[in-house]
Amino acid sequence: MNRFLGCVGAGLLIAAGPAWADLPSSATHEAMDVPGLEKPAEIIVDQWGVPHIYAGTDRDALFLQGYNAARDRLWQIDLWRKRGLGKLSESFGDAFVAQDRAARMFLYRGDIEAEWAAYGPNGKAYAAAFVDGVNAYVQQVLDGDRPMPVEFGLTGSKPSIWEPEDVVRIRSHGLTRNAASEVDRARITCGKDIEADRLRQKLEPEWTPMVPEGLDPCSIPEDVLKDYELATQNVKFEVPKADGAAAPAGAEAASGSAAPAAGATSGTEAAAPAAAPADPAAATPADATATPTAEPAAGETPANDTAVPNDDAAAAPEPADAPADAATDASASGGTDTVPGAADAPAGAAADAPADAPADTSADAPAEPAAPAASDPAASPLVPAAPDPAAPASHENGQSSGDKQSALKPADFLREVAAEVHEIGSNNWTIAPSRTATGRPILANDPHRAHGVPSLRYVVHLNSPGMSVIGAGEPALPGISIGHNDKIGFGLTIFAVDQEDIFVYELNPDNPDQYRYNGEWVDMEVVRDTIPVRDGEAQEVEMRFTRHGPVLKVDAENNRAFAFRSVWFEPGTSAYFGSVDYMGAKNWDEFRTAMARFSAPSENQVYADTDGNIGWIVGAMSPLRKNWDGLLPVPGDGRYEWGFLERSELPSVYNPEAGYFATANQMNLPEGYPYKENKVGFEWSDPARFNRITEVLSANDKVTLADSMALQNDDNSLMQRRLVALYKGVNLPETAPQAERDALALIQGWDGVTAADSGAAAVGEVLLSKHLVPTAAPRVLDAPLAELLGRGAITPIMDLMEAPDDRLGSDPAAARDEILAKALSGAVTETTELLGEDQANWQWGDIHKGKFTSSVAGLARPGRASQLNVGPLSMGGSAYSPRAASYNDKFEVTSGASFRMVLDVGNWDASRFVNTPGQSGDPMSAHYRDLAPLWAAGDYAPLVYSREAVEAAAEHVIELKPAS
Known part of the structure; x- marks a missing residue:
């Protein structure tokens, strides 16, 4: 030993x-x-x-x-x-x-x-x-x-x-998109028409979607992505109750015993x-x-x-240069x-x-x-x-x-994935020496992901004769994806390339393991695998694959199958592993060369070097769909096939004229980019974070490090500014409850800053996240389609509120005002339930709190679970402020x-x-x-x-x- x-x-x-x-x-030492x-x-x-x-x-x-x-x-x-x-x-x-x-x-x-x-x-x-x-x-x-x-x-x-x-x-831990959106769009197209889907997801650049020839939108099952959801979800544990249901945290301590293990050992994990x-x-x-x-x-x-x-x-360390003991x-x-x-x-x-352990x-x-x-x-x-x-x-x-851990209802899964488009993103910017106080470039990055403990990121510094690079990566992967070496700095956000599609197949009635492709019946590949099981018999499973990818679901009654295609199945698309290539670059040319090999996730990479140069480059494997747009599932019969864009066809800029470049997952294809031919993607985050970042950077030609840190923590929500502007035009009748009239005045006098101590932020965020879309959706879509409009629909619904049209009926403006008043009423009722009747005591941070949940907290006694978890921490911010702090329906911060x-x-x-x-x-x-x-x-x-x-x-x- x-x-x-x-x-x-x-x-x-x-x-x-x-x-x-x-x-x-005070430093301690150890040798091994x-x-x-x-x-x-x-x-x-x-x-x-x-x-x-x-x-x-x-x-x-x-x-x-x-x-x-x-x-x-x-x-x-x-x-x-x-x-x-x-x-x-x-x-x-x-x-x-x-x-x-x-x-x-x-x-x-x-x-x-x-x-x-x-x-x-x-x-x-x-x-x-x-x-x-x-x-x-x-x-x-x-x-x-x-x-x-x-x-x-x-x-x-x-x-x-x-x-x-x-x-x-x-x-399956990589960030690709937009299969879930294809399912939602198919359901809305089936229930009404494809244009109605614009209320769920805004398309940018402006685009008229088409139903692919040969597709029946009504053929797409609501639960077609069940296996995809299972494969991509997190892992969190509980001890089962005697009846097989999950016991709440601490239940095993209360009973003094755990459920008995059954069966003989057959697994190979330790x-x-x-x-x-x-x-x-x-x-x-x-x-x-x-x-x-x-x-x-x-x-x-x-x-x-x-x-x-x-x-x-x-004890939090002081953010000072001189380290304390x-x-x-x-x-x-x-x-x-x-x-x-x-x-x-x-x-x-x-x-x-054991000698008889099943092979892996x-x-x-x-x-x-x-x-x-x-x-x-x-x-x-x-x-x-x-x-x-x-x-x-x-x-x-x-x-x-702290998020979903086992299967949600299909509609809930689809709705929440749609919300992620707007609520889980990142910010980065790079600033030229001409616009900084020191005359040196500044590069800033804050990637936004779901919160957990331990952190998704791990910061490490690698030094050897051939490298000296420091920054953050994912702890299970080699390399540094966000950081710097001795010559260059780099940071990333998601650039929303559409890297997924669902394919629909006609099955052979005489052989369900065959699908029609180019006029012939083609065999699926059937893979049989053995899954060893702790305390039980190994399970034999089957998986089927078409030329496009794994079969997600078979509709035997209608002789259909559905498969999933993703860049995941192409060489070079292991998420973030490409950083081992670019982290050693010493200049822009070397960085570009490395980024030409970077495939997944699709990224906005910002760059700065010690010679004073800055830049932006997209790194992605981008499917090329010549005869469709990727917004709906397509027949898998050979008419709809992928190619790939050359990396040189993706945008970049070196030493931009503005003296800075920022991204926040917004649509940032340059003017004149051939998007109709390349069709890299049409579903982007709302530009509120980006617009606030550029509002600040464009007004300052002597940016400091402190300025950039403050901007990363900026609570200004331009989405809330839009909401305030709408409510300034609302007049409640004198018969309206006083609480609603007071809350309206609170919102009308608000600057849109979602600070932790703001009462207006509390009612404004409750209104925006939980009442605006549910109030508006039934006015424009019949149930159950209206239920597909979750938080991801805030942007198109806000657009509709600002420019009401005949989708709201014969008097759009009056209908809009009615929606706003009803949403306010619901928000005031909920905020009062959460924070009390005295609006002077309302504070956003009293309900908006960050909590980091351990995967094993459900196995702990209640008094100990809090020691495995971190939080709650009161905080400001929102999904639409630079300090992104998205939350669930309980207003617990789940990502940022x-x-x-x-x-x-x-x-x-x-x-x-x-x-x-x-x-x-x-x-x-x-x-x-x-x-x-x-x-x-x-x-x-x-x-x-x-x-x-x-x-x-x-x-x-x-x-x-x-x-x-």
């Missing part, structure tokens, strides 16, 4: 060598031997939890990126892999078989060498090095040399060994030892009471437990060896797979550690958490984000900036960032939640880059040596 030589929990200090002479006296490392290296963890990796070779830098990702985020990345490969059932039981089958439908199944070649000269080597690092740490955990993260104890599972191909074969679960929330018979444990008061520690920092008690990062050596209840539990032992046909991976015996106390079956009807759908990584970064290009140490809620995935670490207060308050931490600045900010140093 390769035992680590130092342990933060034990407080072992190593005498400072020459390289450490200038470190703060690492198998697979080629040369001595070190990791300096700064006081904000950012690891700065100094390696002797480029390969070692990527190896240590993987090793360190596992050190800080092992549960998260392991769950990402299991979800993406369709291996959840092996670890968590038969409740996940349907999701596993769905995930396997969307794996990359093409030529793996073509896949590697698509990422440039280093992609394959970097992935192999990264995976070697992950596996080195995983093996130390399995050998007992490193502590088992708490979530594995809660779920009775263990981490798995990876293959390099795992990094790129998983596609399970925790049959000892007390090593977690801060595990229930034991001694804990059992007739009622769930009471939630501790803020700042209190539950009896007999080690404290996990809560949001009120967490900081506490030891418990996660630096795994961090969970001090978790309550773990003292008597072994950290884990390696286990060989989906991932071609080696046998993995065995599943738990039925007698294990941690081996109770798990189920996906029930969906929250108030939470929006989310296509996210395999972590919890996952990471913020502002770069002082060339003076890199002056750059600033904030991740949220923290860098660590270990609930016992100070860095699990320490950045959340900064994020909520609009504050930042230094993104230190130079060796001198890194050493000055050092909190913990890990010396690593190759194992002999």
